[in-house]
Amino acid sequence: MSMSRTDGKDGARERLVVIGGDAAGMSAASQARRLRGPDELEIVAFERGHFTSYSACGIPYWVGGDVPERDRLIARTPEEHRERAIGLRMRTEVTEIDVAGARVRSRDLASGAEEWTSYDKLVIATGARPIRPDLPGADAPGVHGVQTLDDGQALLDTLAATEGRRAVVVGAGYIGVEMAEALINRGYEVTVVNRGEEPMSTLDPDMGRLVHTAMEAMGITMVDDAEVTKIRTGEDGRVRAIATEDAEYPADVVVLGIGVRPETTLAKAAGLPLGEHGGLLTDLAMRVRGHGNIWAGGDCVEVLDLVSGRERHIALGTHANKHGQVIGSNVGGGYATFPGVVGTAVSKVCDLEIARTGLREKDAHRAGLQFEAVTIESTSRAGYYPNATLMTVKMLAERRTGRLLGVQIVGREGAAKRVDIAAVALTAGMTVEQMTALDLGYAPPFSPVWDPVLVAARKAVAAVRKNAG
Amino acid sequence: MSMSRTDGKDGARERLVVIGGDAAGMSAASQARRLRGPDELEIVAFERGHFTSYSACGIPYWVGGDVPERDRLIARTPEEHRERAIGLRMRTEVTEIDVAGARVRSRDLASGAEEWTSYDKLVIATGARPIRPDLPGADAPGVHGVQTLDDGQALLDTLAATEGRRAVVVGAGYIGVEMAEALINRGYEVTVVNRGEEPMSTLDPDMGRLVHTAMEAMGITMVDDAEVTKIRTGEDGRVRAIATEDAEYPADVVVLGIGVRPETTLAKAAGLPLGEHGGLLTDLAMRVRGHGNIWAGGDCVEVLDLVSGRERHIALGTHANKHGQVIGSNVGGGYATFPGVVGTAVSKVCDLEIARTGLREKDAHRAGLQFEAVTIESTSRAGYYPNATLMTVKMLAERRTGRLLGVQIVGREGAAKRVDIAAVALTAGMTVEQMTALDLGYAPPFSPVWDPVLVAARKAVAAVRKNAG
CATH class of the missing domain: 3.50.50.60 (FAD/NAD(P)-binding domain)
Structure with a gap:
C-alpha cells in the first residue's frame, strides 16, 4: 500500500x-x-x-x-x-x-x-x-448473482459452457421471477425455490398464489415455503444441486435472487x-x-x-x-426534493404481468391501520374486443375514511401499468369513493367501460360503507 | 292516433x-x-x-x-x-x-x-x-351514420352489397378515425375528409399533425381543411362521390362521423x-x-x-x-355525486394510439389561463427492450403555479392509457413539479426509467421556472 x-x-x-x-x-x-x-x-x-x-x-x-x-x-x-x-x-x-x-x-x-x-x-x-446465502458452495462455479453487468456476463458465460439444462432460481421476488423467464427463454427447465408462502412476497399471499399458478402453467416448477439448506457441488467443485429440508433439486446452474x-x-x-x-x-x-x-x-x-x-x-x-x-x-445551487414513495413496482414473467403499489395487508396492520380488502376480476379491454384478457385487482381502503391504501394487480397484457392510476391516487390521498369518479381513458381496445381499477374502487366503496360503524 | x-x-x-x-x-x-x-x-x-x-x-x-x-x-x-x-x-x-x-x-x-x-x-x-350535413344526398343509399346498432347493421349490409372499394369518411374525430380503421380492415381504399386544420380536433393541431402523418402512412388519403359541399348521387340514387370546394372524391360508400x-x-x-x-x-x-x-x-x-x-x-x-x-x-334512496370530468379520451387507428386529457391550448386561452406548453418524445418501454416504440407527449402547465392543465399523447402500443396518469393528477390538482416525483411503475418491458409522462413533466417544470416572472 x-x-x-x-x-x-x-x-x-x-x-x-x-x-x-x-x-x-x-x-x-x-x-x-x-x-x-x-x-x-x-x-x-x-x-x-x-x-x-x-x-x-x-x-x-x-x-x-x-x-x-x-x-x-x-x-x-x-x-x-x-x-x-x-x-x-x-x-x-x-x-x-x-x-x-x-x-x-x-x-x-x-x-x-x-x-x-x-x-x-x-x-x-x-x-x-445482493444477499447471498451463508452456506458452503454459495460461491461455487455455476452459482450466480445478477446484480451487476459483470454478474450478467459471468452467468451468460456459464450458460454457454453448460450442457445440462436444469436451472434453479433461489428466490421468487422481482429478480427471481424475471430470471425464471430469462432461463425459460434460454430453453432451461426451471425450478424456483422460494422461502415465502407464495412467490412475490411484495404481494399479499392470495395474489402471490395467482403468480404461483401462472408460473406453474408456464412449466416452471414452483417450490414455496422452502429454505435452501445446502448447495451441493460435484468433484469438480461445480454446483450440482440445491437442497432444502425436504428435497433436492438437481441444478446445472443456480441463480440467486434473494434480494439486496x-x-x-x-x-x-x-x-x-x-x-x-x-x-x-x-x-x-x-x-x-x-x-x-x-x-x-x-x-x-x-x-x-x-x-x-x-x-x-x-x-x-x-x-x-x-x-x-x-x-x-x-x-448545483438549485432546489429540489424527493417527497417519498408509495411503493409502486411492476414486473412480468413471460406474458404474466404483476404490479403493486401502497400497502399490503400486513403493511397496513403494522402501520396500525384498519382496512377493507376487496378483490375483483375484470378485463384489460372491453369484453367483446379481441385479446381482452382477465386481470385480478385487489384494493385496500382504510376503514371509515375510505382512503386508498394499496392496489395489487395480476393479469396479462395491459394489467401492470394500470397500477399507475392507483399510484397517483395514493400520492394525492384520494378516497376510493373519489376514485370511482375518475375520468380514465375509455375505448373498447383499451378498457371496459368501467376500468378494472374503478371496478375495484366501487367494490371497496361498498365494503367501507357496509362496515362504516 | x-x-x-x-x-x-x-x-x-x-x-x-x-x-x-x-x-x-x-x-x-x-x-x-x-x-x-x-x-x-x-x-x-x-x-x-x-x-x-x-x-x-x-x-x-x-x-x-x-x-x-x-x-x-x-x-x-x-x-x-x-x-x-x-x-x-x-x-x-x-x-x-x-x-x-x-x-x-x-x-x-x-x-x-x-x-x-x-x-x-x-x-x-x-x-x-349525430350531426348530419344539411346537404341533398345526405340520406342517399350508401351514406351511413354509425350511432346505433341499426346504423351499424345498415352499413354492414351496404358493404356486403357494394362491389366498389372506395370509402369516404366525413369527419376526423374519434368516430371518423375509428371508422377509417374499420374500413381499412375491410379492404377499402379510404379517404378522410375533414373540416379541421388537422384530424382529431380534440388535440392541438401540432399533435393532430402527427395523426395526419401516421394515417397517411397507413395508406389513408387525408383531406384536411375541407368542407363537404355536395354529396353526389348516381341515377340509381346511390352515393357516387363527396365534393368539397376544391375536389371530388369518388365514393362507393360514405360514413358520416362529424360528431353528435x-x-x-x-x-x-x-x-x-x-x-x-x-x-x-x-x-x-x-x-x-x-x-x-x-x-x-x-x-x-x-x-x-x-x-x-x-x-x-x-x-x-x-x-x-x-x-x-x-x-x-x-x-334508490342512496347518495352519490358525479363531480365532473377532466376530458379524458383515448382512441386508436390501426396501431396508432391517441389520447388526451384536460385542456388544449385554445381551451386554456378561452378559460383565461396563461400556460407553458412543452412537447417531448420518449419510448413506451426501456429503449433497449424489444418493441419499444416512440411516443410524443405534449403537456400544458399553468404559468406561475405550475398546475397541470392538460396532456396529449400520440404513439403506438402503450401510449394511450398513459394518459390516465395525467387524468388522476388533473383531478387531484397536482403541479407538474409534484408530478416529477410520482412513483410510477417501472420495469424495462413497461417503461423507460423516466416514464414519458414524467419526462414531459420535467420539461414543463423547466419551462414554468424559466418564465416564473
Missing part, C-alpha cells in the same frame, strides 16, 4: 466527490454539471467496477436474449461522462469516508495505490449488495445515520441527516413511504434516477 | 320513469332496482329502438370485423332487464314530458297508440343524435334548463337544475369540466355509465 498525498482542491472551485458511478451517482453528477460549469465546480466520481450508468433492471432481459448485447444496457459510458467534464476514476474503490476531514480515501484496484481526496460536497451512491441490502459499509464506518433497514437516512433534499454537505441517493438509502409514514428500503432504478436529479439540483 | 288514459300508479309504490334504454338510463334503472325492490319502486323504461344497454363505442370494431357479431355489443337485453323487474317498453317513443303534470306521453311505434304515464321520479337519458349533439328536443319543449352546448344542466347529484324529481345523464347532459370550470358536452359511454350509477343511487 502506497499512501500518497491528500489531493487538495485548488482554491477557486468547489469540489464535488461522488462515490458510485451508477444511476444515482452519475445522475447527480450530470445534473450538477448542467447547473454549474467546470470553472465553478470540479466533479470527481469513483466507481469500483467497469461500467457507469447502466440499467441493472435490464440484466434479466439481456440474459434471456431479449436484449442482444450488454452495451445496450449502458446509458452513458465513462468516456461520455468525461466529455461532460466529470472526472471519473474507474476501477477505483473508496475505502473510507473521513467526515471530520471532509475527504475520502480511495484505492486504485489495479495498482493498489491509495490516496485521499478532499471534498466540499459529497454524494454517497454506493448502491446495494443497502451497501452502507463505508457510511456506517463513518458514523453516518442508518435506518432500521440498514440504509442511509436523508432529509427531503436527499441530504444525509445531520450533515450539511453530504448527500445520498439510490439503493443505499431508505425512503419515506408516504402511505405508512415509515422508512423503507427499495432498490429500484427509477428512484435512483430521481434521487440523482434531486441531489444534482441541490448540489 | 288513439289517445288513451293516463296510466296512474297504484298508491303504495313510487314509480320511476326512464326515457332511454341505453347506458345511462338502464344503469340508473338497474342501480335503483338494486337499492329498492319492486314492492317499493315500480320502474318503467321507454326505448324507441330495438336494443338496450349496448356499446355504441364498439360499433367501429364490429363494422371492421374485430367483433364478429352484433350481439356481443349488447351488455343486457330487454329480457334480462325485465327479469330484474324493470318494465321495459321497447319501440316506444316518449313524445312529450309534462313537467307540471308529472307524466310523459309515449307512442308505440308499431301500433301508433299513445298514452300518458305518470311518474314520481323521472330519468331523462335520451342520448345524442345532445338529444334534448323533449327536454327543451318541456322547458327544462339547457346549457350553451344544448345539453341538460344538472346538479352534482345529476338532478336537473331546479327540478327535485327529474334526473338526467349520459349523452344528453352537459358535464362540468373540472379544469376549466365550464360545462362541456362529451358523449362517452364511460360517463353515461357513471351518471346512471349516480342517478340510480340517488333515486
Whole structure:
C-alpha cells in the first residue's frame, strides 16, 4: 500500500466527490454539471467496477436474449461522462469516508495505490449488495448473482459452457421471477425455490398464489415455503444441486435472487445515520441527516413511504434516477426534493404481468391501520374486443375514511401499468369513493367501460360503507 | 292516433320513469332496482329502438370485423332487464314530458297508440343524435351514420352489397378515425375528409399533425381543411362521390362521423334548463337544475369540466355509465355525486394510439389561463427492450403555479392509457413539479426509467421556472 498525498482542491472551485458511478451517482453528477460549469465546480466520481450508468433492471432481459448485447444496457459510458467534464476514476474503490476531514480515501484496484481526496460536497451512491446465502458452495462455479453487468456476463458465460439444462432460481421476488423467464427463454427447465408462502412476497399471499399458478402453467416448477439448506457441488467443485429440508433439486446452474441490502459499509464506518433497514437516512433534499454537505441517493438509502409514514428500503432504478436529479439540483445551487414513495413496482414473467403499489395487508396492520380488502376480476379491454384478457385487482381502503391504501394487480397484457392510476391516487390521498369518479381513458381496445381499477374502487366503496360503524 | 288514459300508479309504490334504454338510463334503472325492490319502486323504461344497454363505442370494431357479431355489443337485453323487474317498453317513443303534470306521453311505434304515464321520479337519458350535413344526398343509399346498432347493421349490409372499394369518411374525430380503421380492415381504399386544420380536433393541431402523418402512412388519403359541399348521387340514387370546394372524391360508400349533439328536443319543449352546448344542466347529484324529481345523464347532459370550470358536452359511454350509477343511487334512496370530468379520451387507428386529457391550448386561452406548453418524445418501454416504440407527449402547465392543465399523447402500443396518469393528477390538482416525483411503475418491458409522462413533466417544470416572472 502506497499512501500518497491528500489531493487538495485548488482554491477557486468547489469540489464535488461522488462515490458510485451508477444511476444515482452519475445522475447527480450530470445534473450538477448542467447547473454549474467546470470553472465553478470540479466533479470527481469513483466507481469500483467497469461500467457507469447502466440499467441493472435490464440484466434479466439481456440474459434471456431479449436484449442482444450488454452495451445496450449502458446509458452513458465513462468516456461520455468525461466529455461532460466529470472526472471519473474507474476501477477505483473508496475505502473510507473521513467526515471530520471532509475527504475520502480511495484505492486504485489495479495498482493498489491509495490516496485521499478532499471534498466540499459529497454524494454517497454506493448502491446495494445482493444477499447471498451463508452456506458452503454459495460461491461455487455455476452459482450466480445478477446484480451487476459483470454478474450478467459471468452467468451468460456459464450458460454457454453448460450442457445440462436444469436451472434453479433461489428466490421468487422481482429478480427471481424475471430470471425464471430469462432461463425459460434460454430453453432451461426451471425450478424456483422460494422461502415465502407464495412467490412475490411484495404481494399479499392470495395474489402471490395467482403468480404461483401462472408460473406453474408456464412449466416452471414452483417450490414455496422452502429454505435452501445446502448447495451441493460435484468433484469438480461445480454446483450440482440445491437442497432444502425436504428435497433436492438437481441444478446445472443456480441463480440467486434473494434480494439486496443497502451497501452502507463505508457510511456506517463513518458514523453516518442508518435506518432500521440498514440504509442511509436523508432529509427531503436527499441530504444525509445531520450533515450539511453530504448527500445520498439510490439503493443505499431508505425512503419515506408516504402511505405508512415509515422508512423503507427499495432498490429500484427509477428512484435512483430521481434521487440523482434531486441531489444534482441541490448540489448545483438549485432546489429540489424527493417527497417519498408509495411503493409502486411492476414486473412480468413471460406474458404474466404483476404490479403493486401502497400497502399490503400486513403493511397496513403494522402501520396500525384498519382496512377493507376487496378483490375483483375484470378485463384489460372491453369484453367483446379481441385479446381482452382477465386481470385480478385487489384494493385496500382504510376503514371509515375510505382512503386508498394499496392496489395489487395480476393479469396479462395491459394489467401492470394500470397500477399507475392507483399510484397517483395514493400520492394525492384520494378516497376510493373519489376514485370511482375518475375520468380514465375509455375505448373498447383499451378498457371496459368501467376500468378494472374503478371496478375495484366501487367494490371497496361498498365494503367501507357496509362496515362504516 | 288513439289517445288513451293516463296510466296512474297504484298508491303504495313510487314509480320511476326512464326515457332511454341505453347506458345511462338502464344503469340508473338497474342501480335503483338494486337499492329498492319492486314492492317499493315500480320502474318503467321507454326505448324507441330495438336494443338496450349496448356499446355504441364498439360499433367501429364490429363494422371492421374485430367483433364478429352484433350481439356481443349488447351488455343486457330487454329480457334480462325485465327479469330484474324493470318494465321495459321497447319501440316506444316518449313524445312529450309534462313537467307540471308529472307524466310523459309515449307512442308505440308499431301500433301508433299513445298514452300518458305518470311518474314520481323521472330519468331523462335520451342520448345524442349525430350531426348530419344539411346537404341533398345526405340520406342517399350508401351514406351511413354509425350511432346505433341499426346504423351499424345498415352499413354492414351496404358493404356486403357494394362491389366498389372506395370509402369516404366525413369527419376526423374519434368516430371518423375509428371508422377509417374499420374500413381499412375491410379492404377499402379510404379517404378522410375533414373540416379541421388537422384530424382529431380534440388535440392541438401540432399533435393532430402527427395523426395526419401516421394515417397517411397507413395508406389513408387525408383531406384536411375541407368542407363537404355536395354529396353526389348516381341515377340509381346511390352515393357516387363527396365534393368539397376544391375536389371530388369518388365514393362507393360514405360514413358520416362529424360528431353528435345532445338529444334534448323533449327536454327543451318541456322547458327544462339547457346549457350553451344544448345539453341538460344538472346538479352534482345529476338532478336537473331546479327540478327535485327529474334526473338526467349520459349523452344528453352537459358535464362540468373540472379544469376549466365550464360545462362541456362529451358523449362517452364511460360517463353515461357513471351518471346512471349516480342517478340510480340517488333515486334508490342512496347518495352519490358525479363531480365532473377532466376530458379524458383515448382512441386508436390501426396501431396508432391517441389520447388526451384536460385542456388544449385554445381551451386554456378561452378559460383565461396563461400556460407553458412543452412537447417531448420518449419510448413506451426501456429503449433497449424489444418493441419499444416512440411516443410524443405534449403537456400544458399553468404559468406561475405550475398546475397541470392538460396532456396529449400520440404513439403506438402503450401510449394511450398513459394518459390516465395525467387524468388522476388533473383531478387531484397536482403541479407538474409534484408530478416529477410520482412513483410510477417501472420495469424495462413497461417503461423507460423516466416514464414519458414524467419526462414531459420535467420539461414543463423547466419551462414554468424559466418564465416564473
